[in-house]
Amino acid sequence: MLLNASGCLDALVAPDVARGLDAFVTKTVTPLPRDGNTPVRIAETDVGMLNSIGLANPGIDRFLTRALPRLEQLGVPLWVSVGGFETDHYADLCSRLDDYASVSAIELNVSCPNVEAPVESAAQIVAAARLATRKPLWAKLAPAVPDIGEVAKAAQAAGADGLSLINTIRGLKLEARTLRPALGPGQGGLSGPALKPIALAAVATCYRATDMPIVGMGGIRTGLDALEFIAVGARHVAIGTTLFSDPDAPARIRMELHAAAQERGWDAYEDAYAAAHEDSLSLRTT
Numbered sequence: 022m023l024l025n026a027s028g029c030l031d032a033l034v035a036p037d038v039a040r041g042l043d044a045f046v047t048k049t050v051t052p053l054p055r056d057g058n059t060p061v062r063i064a065e066t067d068v069g070m071l072n073s074i075g076l077a078n079p080g081i082d083r084f085l086t087r088a089l090p091r092l093e094q095l096g097v098p099l100w101v102s103v104g105g106f107e108t109d110h111y112a113d114l115c116s117r118l119d120d121y122a123s124v125s126a127i128e129l130n131v132s133c134p135n136v137e138a139p140v141e142s143a144a145q146i147v148a149a150a151r152l153a154t155r156k157p158l159w160a161k162l163a164p165a166v167p168d169i170g171e172v173a174k175a176a177q178a179a180g181a182d183g184l185s186l187i188n189t190i191r192g193l194k195l196e197a198r199t200l201r202p203a204l205g206p207g208q209g210g211l212s213g214p215a216l217k218p219i220a221l222a223a224v225a226t227c228y229r230a231t232d233m234p235i236v237g238m239g240g241i242r243t244g245l246d247a248l249e250f251i252a253v254g255a256r257h258v259a260i261g262t263t264l265f266s267d268p269d270a271p272a273r274i275r276m277e278l279h280a281a282a283q284e285r286g287w288d289a290y291e292d293a294y295a296a297a298h299e300d301s302l303s304l305r306t307t
């Protein structure tokens with residue numbers, strides 16, 4: 022499946038782009054509305070984009086009453102990304118979403134680098150969410166941990182159904198003239214091309230550590246990028262930062278992905294995933 026990365030596509034502003042996806046992933050929703058961080062919130066770097074949006078969102082009540090009914094009109098499966106500052110927040114959000122048939126999966130954002138708050142362990146959050154909903158739970162992990170494979174294993178043991186890999190990694194950009202941070206809050210989350218090697222390693226590691234399906238993301242700009250993620254064990258791929266400069270990227274990447282697979286002797290790109298399974302040697306990369 023081809024998805025968007027959370028926070029990188031407003032389906033209500035660009036419904037046709039969202040309809041071209043196999044599922045639409047919402048921006049992370051929190052229990053209460055959030056204005057987000059002080060501007061400036063986005064800055065370009067040589068190797069990707071820095072953002073410090075700070076989970077600006079309308080909160081779960083307005084999301085359910087105003088946004089969800091409109092998202093349902095899109096006719097694509099909906100994954101709702103949820104985030105909080107305590108384990109109970111995730112459980113509450115999941116139990117609220119459990120009542121909505123239109124929500125086909127929940128992504129647990131346990132990895133936002135832009136929120137200064139104590140975040141309990143991914144496994145604790147997954148366990149609490151698991152008790153609160155029967156919907157498929159995808160744990161979205163941060164790459165900046167000593168061993169992401171261990172975090173993934175713990176998430177699976179706690180009841181996760183899949184992994185979304187990876188979220189942004191903390192970065193800092195300075196303005197050349199002033200040597201002051203370009204972003205309002207100082208640091209932000211780095212996304213885009215710089216993330217791809219880190220994300221590929223995370224996918225390869227978690228593929229070996231668990232047997233959960235993985236959504237791979239991080240710097241995907243072309244079909245070949247996407248195929249690389251599939252070749253190291255991602256079942257699905259998501260497009261994030263690329264959508265800001267090229268909103269039509271999903272259709273193009275889908276075509277390129279198909280062509281890149283065919284050039285390598287596969288009828289469909291899913292065959293690359295099957296081949297990756299069979300050819301375990303290619304996956305035992307460290």
Ligand SMILES: Cc1cc2nc3c(=O)[nH]c(=O)nc-3n(C[C@H](O)[C@H](O)[C@H](O)COP(=O)(O)O)c2cc1C
Nearest residue numbers: 026027028049072130187188212213239240261262
């Ligand atoms: C502007 C912006 C906002 C984002 N907001 C969220 C978010 O709300 N929740 C989340 O889990 N990830 C969020 N992300 C992270 C992306 O979903 C994705 O994990 C990351 O950007 C890596 O993919 P990419 O390099 O293709 O962008 C955001 C990324 C960007 C650039």
